[in-house]
Amino acid sequence: MKLKHPLLAAFSGLLLAASFAPFGRGELAWIALAPLFYAVLESGGAAAAARLGALTGAVFYSLSLAWMTTVVHYLAIVFWGVFALWLALHAALVRGLWDLAEERGGGNLRALAWAAASGVIWAGIEYFRSELWPLACPWLGLGYSQTYTLPVFQSLSVWGVYGLSAFMAAANAAWALGPRKLRLPAAVFLGALLVITSWGSRRLRTLPAENGKPIKVALVQAERSDINKLAGFSLTPAAAAADLLVWPECSVMMPAADSPAYAALIAAKLKTSRAETVVGVCVDANKTLGVKRANFTLVLGRDKKTIGVYNKMRPVQFVETGLPANKAPAPVQTPLGKLGPQICYDLAFEDGARKMAGLGAQLLVVPTLDPVEWSERQHRQHSDMSAARAAETGLWLVRAASSGYSQVIDRLGRTRAELETGKEGALVAEAWLGGGGTFYTRAGWLFAPFSFVFALGAAALLAWKAARRKN
Missing domain, CATH: 3.60.110.10 (Carbon-nitrogen hydrolase)
Known part of the structure; x- marks a missing residue:
């Protein structure tokens, strides 16, 4: 592993921490994961990618959840470690999917699919750690960084906070592909971001907040x-x-x-x-x-x-x-x-x-x-x-x-x-x-459990592929 890879992973952790309170620089979340994803793609494989993800998580959560030391004292280290493991898991999965895409010839379309899958897997893992497992804790979900970016925040009425997290993670994955001269994913997600921002701005102008x-x-x-x-x-x-x-x-x-x-x-x-x-x-x-x-x-x-x-x-x-x-x-x-x-x-x-x-x-x-x-x-x-x-x-x-x-x-x-x-x-x-009631409350909320199932499927596919290689 080159020295620049852990430095990039640590930089991602710093950018993520700056995206949330007390700094509140939500715009940084749109590029925060790109250094990590770039390092993951340049690393030596899934194991190395997992270590990079863990490093990002360790930096991010130890800074943003520093207050935990006053609540659970030294056990805060355990909680930071558990949170960091989710980023390690994500990094390992997306690196494994990238290797599969490369085996099939790569190219812009497969790169676009990989970026989208990276976002869906991110949402699936975030949904599991936030809502489903016994130590569920929704704190610092990626989508919450956009609380004060109101045009983008309007998209929660369609896909909720986990949908926004997925889109943001996928966009970061797309930016990370630029140095590989795979420009289509970045163009697609930039275009989608412009559409979402335009729609959200119009919604803020035209939908009356005062109803009832x-x-x-x-x-x-x-x-x-x-x-x-x-x-x-x-x-x-x-x-x-x-x-x-x-x-x-x-x-x-x-x-x-x-x-x-x-x-x-x-x-x-x-x-x-x-x-x-x-x-x-x-x-x-x-x-x-x-x-x-x-x-x-x-x-x-x-x-x-x-x-x-x-x-x-x-x-x-x-x-x-x-x-x-x-x-x-x-x-x-x-x-x-x-x-x-x-x-x-x-x-x-x-x-x-x-x-x-x-x-x-x-x-x-x-x-x-x-x-x-x-x-x-x-x-x-x-x-x-x-x-x-x-x-x-x-x-x-x-x-x-x-x-x-x-x-x-x-x-x-x-x-x-x-x-x-x-x-x-x-x-x-x-x-x-x-x-009340939105598309999200009627159907959009299903995206999060779908993402979790997708992440499970991706993990199962990669495990099956790894077992076949050993045999």
Whole structure:
């Protein structure tokens, strides 16, 4: 392996890190993988390619997920290593496919097919590590780097964040073929990028973000506060006049899920508020008393009587041990409309918001617990995923985070109002409650599982070819 190959792989890791918070240079993601792919094609084979991919991953994740050292301490190295292995696997697979293409004569058309396959395999691996396996973690999916590139971000309404990840990885693979004088792939993907950008720009100009009916929302941002402080933020003149009030995840700790006295206390404290209210409630397990762990939203009507409950879909691994997952998420019908709750980590995954939209939700409501101890990088990386769910579903989204960022995001993925980290209070802003649903929620979401099956097929094909060579 030439020295320039690991240098190129490390450079890719640096460019990927710069594409996400806190740097937020999303445009760099469009070239970030090209040095790695070039080095992979120049390397000595699949094993060497895997080492290069691992190096890129090690640089990228150790920089972007540096905050993990404050959460799991030395175990952060293990997590970085696991993330890096996915890039190693991708590099080995695409190098194996390149060798197959070369055996069949190469050329521009096979190079174009290889670039497209590289993108699909990237999405398949990203989908598996983000959504399917026991340690699923969607953090830093490639498509999320485009949160602030709004014209391109509109494509999430068609193929979702995994489709965008696939296209970006494929484009990077196409750029890497330029030095080999294989120019067709780059021309095709550059043309496709121009078309997507043009379409997205037109969509932003012509599709009204304001659909349905306007409502005033009040999103309380406060952590480890007693109920009196939370109520105080909720009863300021602007917040008390809101149509919908949202408290963060775990704002109230109850002794059991069925605690009418606590619900009555909340109702009494908020009696003068005219808003329907969504309260984040948590319950610690108590084996002695037979109490099970719970994490849910309590939905109260304007009269502060309970009209619905939503339980968390996605317990955080190692943090919410013993919390049962909600296997059948459903919107909560209120006089205001059909609310689609998602609790914190739920929103990092694509399926919850999509299912809510499919069931007729008119607004995504997201109580969130982002601890004040988190770094600015961690806060921003987490909140940056929220816009993807709005763009994918075509629904407005309101997010009440314990220490920020609390947000109001329109159905095109644009942040309309935000309360920064480190501040307490109520973010009062306008949101729209209306019908959602996009091509993505109807059919486009199938691209991600298809990509996973494609990646499995590619791995099986290469394993079969390798076995035949040995025999």
